[in-house]
Amino acid sequence: MGLGKLSFTALKGVFSKPATRRYPFEARPPIAKSRGRIHFDDGKCTYCSLCELKCPPDAIKVDRQGRVFAIDHLLCILCGACVEACQKGSLSMDAKHGEPWTEKQKLSWHTEAPPKPSGDAAPKA
Amino acid sequence: MMIENQPLETVEPAKIAEYAAAKRAGGWRLVQISCTSLADAFELTYSFDKDYALQNARVIQPREGAPLPSITASYLAGFTYENELQDLFGVRLSGLALDFKGQFYRLRAKTPMSEPHVTTKPAAKPAANPTPGN
Amino acid sequence: MGARTIIPFGPQHPVLPEPIHLDLVLEDEKVVEAIPSIGFIHRGLERxxxxxxxxxxxxVSERICGICSFTHGMGYCTAIEAVMKIDVPERGHYLRMIxxxxxxxxxxxxxxGLLADGFGFENLFMQSWRLRERILDLIEETTGGRVIFGSxxxxxxxxxxxxxxxxxxxxxxxxxxxDCHAxxxxxxxxxxxAKRTRGVGVIAxxxxxxxxxxGPMLRASGVAxxxxxxxYALYPELSFAPIVEKDGDCWARTAVRVREIYQSFDLIRQCAAKMKPGPVDVKVSGNPSGEYWARLEQPRGEVIYYVKGNGTKNLERYRVRTPTFANVPPLVHMLKNIDLADVPVIVLTIDPCISCTER
Incomplete structure (x- = not known):
């Protein structure tokens, strides 16, 4: 390598922008359609437990009688099988990777059953 | 998609070393040896390849009785597979060119895959029908 | 004959990203014998x-390995599809090949990058991984995952x-x-x-x-x-010839892999040109009954997926023979009569993937 090429490369290194992102100050925007984290919308859920049936690592537990949806994000492998299985659109895949978990926990949601006669709580029964 | 033609022939346990020697002389390559634990025997499959053609040899080795002859005399590469059979399944072998005596896989549990595979079992997950008191 | 020394190499060693243990028997600086042992990360995935x-x-298949994860998933699916006689749509095959x-x-x-790191070329290591980051971004954009594709x-x-x-x-x-050319x-x-790789670890x-x-081990020795x-898949549709080098040394193995990078770029372009719009999957019902040995080419070589179904939803036997497992005997052979300083380079040129090996 000639001296000219060598000094050109060295000068380029001095005057160009850093090759890396200055991470804590500048985070990468999430890539669309990335499998970041499972998002649960409790308003739409009918507690049919289809997601529990499809979940490969058994991270989702649904109590049909008690109307409880629980997910262990540390067991979840983010395959998206539950999102594909969900008929009510209550589960979705968030493209953003969430904050790291600091302790083992299961997140659970519980909603009271909608009043029987009217059934207007759910948009589509 | 093309589905490969994979002929399978049965070989007596005592004859496997000669069978492998014949394959070696014919210019075949040892592809793999696999083992399935059955209730009273081990079902072993030796696969050989020559010009992208696969040939399988099935050996049923009883759990008790004479040890299985090693094929390492003809295929030295077989020592990894045969030590795997010995360490994971507890298949007894004779005439291994490189015998690790259970130290190839450094596992805490000895022969962890020796029990027969569970073939019939109840559904692991609750059925789709509502079950009261879930 | 000098006194013999045994040097334990691994399971933790700077050149080994994953644990394999080698007992190196040395006479002065020459390795006369290497004794491998594995099992440090045996997870029993087959059971x-x-x-x-x-x-x-x-x-589960995809999680056998963190690098060749997609080919593992594809191998398993190919085996099950062959047993169940499922006809995957053309576009599904092209996507898989891409x-x-x-x-x-x-x-x-x-x-x-790992090889460059193994012989002490830090800058080359970082540049290789910088380029790899870009392909990972493309993978994330198309499949949703960076390492585990899940697609x-x-x-x-x-x-x-x-x-x-x-x-x-x-x-x-x-x-x-x-940019890869640089x-x-x-x-x-x-x-x-060339000094570190030419003529080192020759295998005839x-x-x-x-x-x-x-895999590349075999092709570097002149066997196509x-x-x-x-x-498998739709590879017969693409124009493709195995990449072969003659020398059988570490340099030849590097050359095979380097040329395969460009071959893969070319294959992706061919797939994209031949792809037609259409369905990507078919509905699968029923359970497999029968057995099949699926053979696929992973980055590290030939992988065997053996599945045996008995008509239930659980397989009776699921076995994976990974390329690194097959490359252990050649590694042991190559490690004879070489200098101790060449051991890391030779170990790296088989592209060891120990998680694959042990399942």
Missing amino acids: LAEKKDIHEMAY WSEMSRIHSHLLWA CKIGGSRRDIADDVMARLLKELASLEK ITDTFMEDSTV PDDAIALGAV SDSRSLG
Whole structure:
């Protein structure tokens, strides 16, 4: 390598922008359609437990009688099988990777059953 | 998609070393040896390849009785597979060119895959029908 | 004959990203014998088939390895599809081939970096991994995952690549291909790289076959054997010839992998040109009954997926023979009569993937 090429490369290194992102100050925007984290919308859920049936690592537990949806994000492998299985659109895949978990926990949601006669709580029964 | 033609022939346990020697002389390559634990025997499959053609040899080795002859005399590469059979399944072998005596896989549990595979079992997950008191 | 010393190499060693143990028997500086042992990360994934049903096992298969994950999932699905006689739509096959070639590029760039690190060329290591980051971004954009793609399922693929994404993908791949020349030229032409790799760890073609070498190991010794020629997926539709080098040394193995990076770029372009719009998957019902040995070409070589179904939703036997497992006997052979300082380079040129080996 000639001296000219060598000094050109060295000068380029001095005057160009850093090759890396200055991470804590500048985070990468999430890539669309990335499998970041499972998002649960409790308003739409009918507690049919289809997601529990499809979940490969058994991270989702649904109590049909008690109307409880629980997910262990540390067991979840983010395959998206539950999102594909969900008929009510209550589960979705968030493209953003969430904050790291600091302790083992299961997140659970519980909603009271909608009043029987009217059934207007759910948009589509 | 093309589905490969994979002929399978049965070989007596005592004859496997000669069978492998014949394959070696014919210019075949040892592809793999696999083992399935059955209730009273081990079902072993030796696969050989020559010009992208696969040939399988099935050996049923009883759990008790004479040890299985090693094929390492003809295929030295077989020592990894045969030590795997010995360490994971507890298949007894004779005439291994490189015998690790259970130290190839450094596992805490000895022969962890020796029990027969569970073939019939109840559904692991609750059925789709509502079950009261879930 | 000098006094013999035994040097334990691994399970923790700077050149080993994963644990394998080698007992190196030394006479002065010469290695006279190497005794391998494995089992440090044996997880018993093969027996998990008893607990997980056939569809869930596709995810388990992918998790055998963090680098060639896609080809593992694809191998498993190919085996099950062959047993169940499922006809995967054409577009499903093309998507699978694109992703498996992308994983090959990513794996070879990762390996190139590790090799550079192994002989002390830190800058080359960082540049290789910087390029790999770009292919990982493309993988994330098309499949949703960076390392575990999760896009292969029994009956096809789980995602489709939209036309605009495909156009962007091809453009980015073309620019990546151009940038790859900077590092691969260094691997091929730099005198320091050649000093560490030329004539080191030579394995003759006959020995390579006899010892069961697979993949780039075998092709670097002059044997044209590539499982993609078997005709799984739609590889027969593409123009493709195995890449072969003659010398059988560490340099030849590097050259095979470097040339395979460019071959993969070319295969992706061919796939993109031949792809037609259409369905990507078919609905799968029923359970497998029968057995099949699926053979696929991973970045590291030929992988065997053996599945045996008995008509239930759990497989009776699920076995994986990974390329590194087959490459252990050639490694032991190569480690005889060499200098101790060459051990890391030789170990790295088989592209060891110990998680694969032990399942």
